[in-house]
Every structure is written in structure tokens, then in C-alpha cells.
Amino acid sequence: MEFVKKLRVKNELGLHARSAAQIVNLIRKHKSKVYFRKGNQTVEGDSILSILTLNCPKGTELEVKVVGEDAEDLIEKITELFEKGFGEL
């Protein structure tokens, strides 16, 4: 299965260490592979450093691609994390 979706960073601090850590933790609990794309830069979702270097302050638009058997469930959970601003809203 493969799912692609556009997401927006809503929390004040952007994707910093704490929020990126939440994403990585979530992904590591799943089997699917996750990629984030910003502009022409694509990184793997299970690397906290990659996410940080993508440099995503508040308002950034990202494309997330999830590939694998539990992709549907995972993309939904990732969306929720973004929507809820990683618990910072």
C-alpha cells in the first residue's frame, strides 16, 4: 500500500527535537516506510536528524509518503500528530 498526503506544520516551535522525536517514535512502532518531502528535498521519516535538517518551522507544507502494509493506519496517525500540533497547541 502507498499513501501520499500534504501536511502543514501547525505548532509554534515547528519540527524541533521534541516533535521530531514523536514522529520517529511513531514510525518505529510501524512496519511501513515513511518519506517527507519539502520542495525538492526528501528525507526518511525514521531519522530524527533528517527531519531536523529538513528545517520546518511553523507553517511549512510537507508531503508525506507512507509505503507498506500498515501505511493507512500510520498515515492517519502521522496526520493526527501534525493536526494536534504535537500536543503543543
Add this chain to the structure above:
Amino acid sequence: MVSKRIEMQGIPVSSGIIIGKARLIDREKVKVPLRKIDESFVQYEIERFKKAVEEVKRQLSDLKNRLPDKLKEHAFILDSHLMILNDSMLYDATVERIKEEKINAEWALKRAFDEIKKLFSQIEDSYISERISDVENVVQRILRILTGKKKEDISNMEERAIIVAHDLSPADTAELDSDKVLGFVTNGGGRTSHTAILARALKLPAVMGLCSVTDKVEDGTILIVDGDTGRVIVNPDEDDISYYEERRRQREKVKNSILKEAYLPAVTLDGHRISVMANTEFLQEVFSVKEQGAEGIGLYRTEFLYLSHKELPKEEELFEDYKKAAEAIAPDPIIIRTLDIGADKLKEKITAVEETNPALGLRAIRFCLKHPDIFRIQLRAILRASAYGNVQIMLPMISSLEEILETKKLIEDVKKELDTEGIPYNRNIKIGIIIEVPSTVIIADTLARHVDFFSIGTNDLIQYTLAIDRINKEVAYLYEPFHPAILRMIKSVILSAEKNRIPVSLCGEMAGDPLCVPLLIGLGLKKLSMNPRVIPLIKRIIRSISAEELKKDAEKILEFSTSKQIKTYVTERMKRLLPDLEQYFTGL
């Protein structure tokens, strides 16, 4: 080293004065050996690297488990270090480089790190780009193991000493034996650095930003650290020592006398009795607040039991908690605040609609009235506990009279239920509201006729009145307890309460601030509820001031037009009035 007296000026980040021996913590970076390796050694180098990573993982997990309770909130930093350790950009990249470039593990790791550093340096957001220091910290740990450089053991200090370092990482500070540390002095850092936060949590003096203090000090050098002014004296002479000894003794004396007198009532010089109560969150806290001089619980928060389990708490569980708290503090009152929480925090337990702005959404009393099934259980528990002490009910986030009437009706229903079941409770239980929504300030005279007491919740009142979200870094600077609007609102609520002869208290952070308290008393408050830690100090301040003078002062202050004017005036006055307590008048 010549023991020459050197005076240095840094940034004071945690107050207090200490004279002691230095303990230099050398966090020099590890020199990386660079070696080309033969194909046949590739697997060996990879294994060596993996073992080192495993060892660091063990170290960090161990540190995390040993973290003292007061530093628990810093655990997430260690978590992120653990995550970096296994990150593909560091871990996989190092392994890859050993294989491809045929270089030793140290070199490969360094090259992987340099690559990450380059990427981070391109990030504009300083908050994110500074995280490179976390990566570096992890890399240094691995390198230290790879090179066999014995890690300096700082968890085991022989004697008490002042830590002198270039800068301390969160992991370093977590490692320190906090009982042996007298204070901190560092080259780098500032008020918001991790070490500064830690020093304040441990109540140890600290001065930072001293540039080259590590070059001027070695283990055992005598130091004076003045965390009030930022002065550090290396190799002090006798005059320095006697001067600072005296200042330190004065400070200690004040501190001890404050603690010793905590049990005394808070009566102003001109005989006005102020009732000083505690804000608490857990049952355990209730048992110790009397020692700190609290005359009751002015705010008992009840959210914890709703957040700590997977399911909503049962009536029995709530009842037991409230009953034990009521019995522990009796005959003094305990004011239980009903659930002050938003639907967003309970989303696993109930079906909630997504809200774009939870702070202005279905929270507190609104949430409770929308979910009477949940609310009833809490009301039953509170009423039942009222048979065992002086229990009162306080409703949060009231914005209109309707909400009060509806809640009172619900309470009446619950009372009837308990009557039929023959369960005892206090029939005349007092019901009050928190004044924290600006609308209630304006109609306080009306509301006062329907409730038994007011408690002014300044934290939210300030946010709602000044239309700022304190957590939002962009506008947090606008959060201002000394805003003339806030002071006038407090005054107006007090007048409405007095006119209707109901008691009024204040339970926000202002109630525990040494600068705000005299002003609040001047405005006419006779009841304050605060963090129990500050009660001894606040009582001491109250005992040193005259309410009548403060009243005249308050009238003058209400005429001021800016917060800055008010703050300056109040600070100057308190420093003049109570010079021995100067250290505490730093402002919110």
C-alpha cells in the same frame, strides 16, 4: 599556577553566595585518530563501532533511570540523545563509510558528524540548528569509548565543590552527584541554558558566561561565587572571604528565620490577619503543607486522577482521595476545584469534537455541564467527602450566571440522591467560583448574590484579559500581572465581594510572588492561596508590612498608567522597606 587574586564578572543565573573549592570538569574534545584500514579489518571496525554505540546506549539509559525526581522533566533530552545514537544519518552513515572509504571507526564517525554539521549549519531557525550540540554530545560519548579515553567520572566526587566547566551538557549535569555540588561556574551558557535551569531547580548559586574561567582555575582553587551579582573571585584574599562570609551568613540567617517562623500567623504590623493557604495537586502534598505554614488548601486541583489512568476514575476512587485530603487538613478548609480540563485532554476516554482553539473551547465547567454523567460522579465524591472535613466546592471558568445556576441545580439533584441513599454529607457545603473570565469581573456584583465565595484566578484572567497565550513565545512578553487593567479588575472584584459580604481570595501565581503580595493586600485581599513552597516567605513579608500604609499606596498605584511604572514603584518600595529580603524582590 600562581595563586593570584582574579575578579571576574559573569551573568548571574541562580542566586546565592558560595565560597568553596573548584572542581574542574574537563570536557575537552577527544582527538580523533585517523587511520586507513585494510579490507580484512572492515568487519572488525564495524563491530567495534557497534559495541561502542551499545555501550553509550547503556550509559544513557542508566543515566535516565538514575535521574533524581526533581530533574525528571529533563529526561526527554536523554531520550532524544538515545534516538540520535541510532539515527541512520549517524549510525548507518558511519558503518557505510567504514565499508566504502576503508577508514577506522573514529574517522568514519567524525566524517558522518561533519556531514550532519554542514546540514545543520544551513538551517536558519536557531532553535533547530542549535540541536547540533546534542549530536556532538552523542558523538563525543561514542568517541570516548572508541579511543578508550577514560571518561572522567563526575558522579563520584570526593568532597563538596564548585563545578567549573566550559559548558555542561544535560547528560553531564544529570550525572553529577547533586549533594556534592556547591555551585556552578561556566565559560559559556546564559540564563536559559540547561545548566542554569538545573542550578535554579537545585537552588545552587551559578554564574555563567565567564569566557575563560576554566583557564584560571584548577582543581582545589578557592573560589567565591556570587549568584546575585554575577561576581566570581578566584583566589580571594582574606578581606574578600570575610566580606562574603558575612553576606552569606546574613542570607542564611534570613532564610532560616523565615522557615522557623512559618507556623506563626500572617498578621501585618497594624494587626490585619491575612489567611495564607496552599495550592496543591496531589493528595501527598496535602500531608506536608501544614509544616510549611498553610492554613488550609485554597485550591485543590483534581485533574490528576482523570489523566493518570486509561479510564475515567470511579466515584469510590475520587471519594477516597478527597476524603483523605479533607481529613488531613481539617479543621482548616479544603477548597476542591471541579474538573478544569478540556475535552482534548480526555480524547481517549470520551468522544470529543476537534477544536481549533481549545483554550477558548469546551473546557472546565463548560465541559462538565456538557457531560453531566462525568460531572455528577465528581460532585457525588466531593459531597460525600464533605462529611469528613471542611470541604468547599469551587467552579472553574465560569463566564455567566446561567452556568452557576445550572451547576447548583445539579448539586441539589446529587444531594437528593445521597439523601435517598442515606449517605452523609455537609448540607451547607459552600459553593464558590473562580473569577478568571473577564465577563465575571464585570458582573461580579450579580454573581456574588448566588455564590458563597470568589477566588480570583489571575493566571487565566491575565491571559483572557490581555488576549495572549502565555505559552506562545511570540507574545509571552505581554503577560503582565502588573498591567493596570489587571489591578483594577482585582480591585473591582474585591469591592463587589465586600458589598455582598462574601469572602474573596486570590489563587493565581501572583499570590505567591513577593512583589505582588503587598500590593494585593493593599487592594484589600485578606486571603491568598499559593504554591506551598513560598508560604514561609510570604508570611514573613506580610508580618513586616502595614496594611493601612499599603492601602494608601495601592490607591496611588491604581492611578499609574503603565505596568513598568507600577513594577518599578513596587520594587523600589519593597527593597527600601525590607532590605534584608532584597534577594527575593526580583519580580515575576
